[in-house]
Amino acid sequence: NAGVTQTPKFQVLKTGQSMTLQCAQDMNHEYMSWYRQDPGMGLRLIHYSVGAGITDQGEVPNGYNVSRSTTEDFPLRLLSAAPSQTSVYFCASSYPPEFNSPLHFGNGTRLTVT
Amino acid sequence: AQKITQTQPGMFVQEKEAVTLDCTYDTSDQSYGLFWYKQPSSGEMIFLIYQGSYDEQNATEGRYSLNFQKARKSANLVISASQLGDSAMYFCAMRGDSNYQLIWGAGTKLIIKP
Numbered sequence: 001n002a003g004v005t006q007t008p009k010f011q012v013l014k015t016g017q018s019m020t021l022q023c024a025q026d027m028n029h030e031y032m033s034w035y036r037q038d039p040g041m042g043l044r045l046i047h048y049s050v051g052a053g054i055t056d057q058g059e060v061p062n063g064y065n066v067s068r069s070t071t072e073d074f075p076l077r078l079l080s081a082a083p084s085q086t087s088v089y090f091c092a093s094s095y096p097p098e099f100n101s102p103l104h105f106g107n108g109t110r111l112t113v114t
Numbered sequence: 115a116q117k118i119t120q121t122q123p124g125m126f127v128q129e130k131e132a133v134t135l136d137c138t139y140d141t142s143d144q145s146y147g148l149f150w151y152k153q154p155s156s157g158e159m160i161f162l163i164y165q166g167s168y169d170e171q172n173a174t175e176g177r178y179s180l181n182f183q184k185a186r187k188s189a190n191l192v193i194s195a196s197q198l199g200d201s202a203m204y205f206c207a208m209r210g211d212s213n214y215q216l217i218w219g220a221g222t223k224l225i226i227k228p
Contacts, residue, residue, distance in 0.1 A: 042219055102161045
């Protein structure tokens with residue numbers, strides 16, 4: 001039972017480069033989301049999706065794109081990496097997207113932009 | 115607006131003692147859930163315990179219990195008989211029925227001393 005799988009675990013980018021962080025879940029969860037975690041701060045929501053074909057912005061969406069073509073996958077794209085995007089990124093999912101449903105997290109991707 | 119406040123940036127506790135981690139929240143939602151997550155130094159986010167706003171009894175999960183005081187808008191995590199492996203960051207989070215996004219506190223770093 002894989003749960004939520006994120007790849008890669010680590011990534012170093014140069015300013016201006018683009019890349020995609022992958023997230024896949026095998027629990028048939030409707031709700032998927034991306035967070036970033038910076039030192040000394042809680043998690044901040046980047047984008048989320050309540051089902052295939054539906055995405056919306058969170059608290060800090062600038063510089064990131066998402067798509068949800070299948071229930072299982074929710075990739076996060078960095079369009080033109082900036083040092084301010086150095087962070088740990090978490091993908092999380094739940095079923096259903098309701099107030100009593102805990103999020104299940106992937107193990108995170110540590111991204112450094114130089 | 116929804117908000118989670120964790121007022122203890124760090125705590126030191128002697129092994130085998132009980133520890134209480136504070137969490138207060140603010141929401142205008144009628145139904146909401148409160149969650150605690152543990153983040154060890156390895157980085158993964160581990161779901162610990164959930165309390166619903168309409169739950170009559172405080173939630174318990176093994177050594178974890180949630181001291182829920184709705185009138186005071188507090189949802190403190192109590193860890194009984196602390197162990198060295200409890201050393202980690204602990205995050206309080208809330209999810210309401212207005213938009214289902216998980217709102218996070220800044221976290222408390224707990225260190226268990228042998």
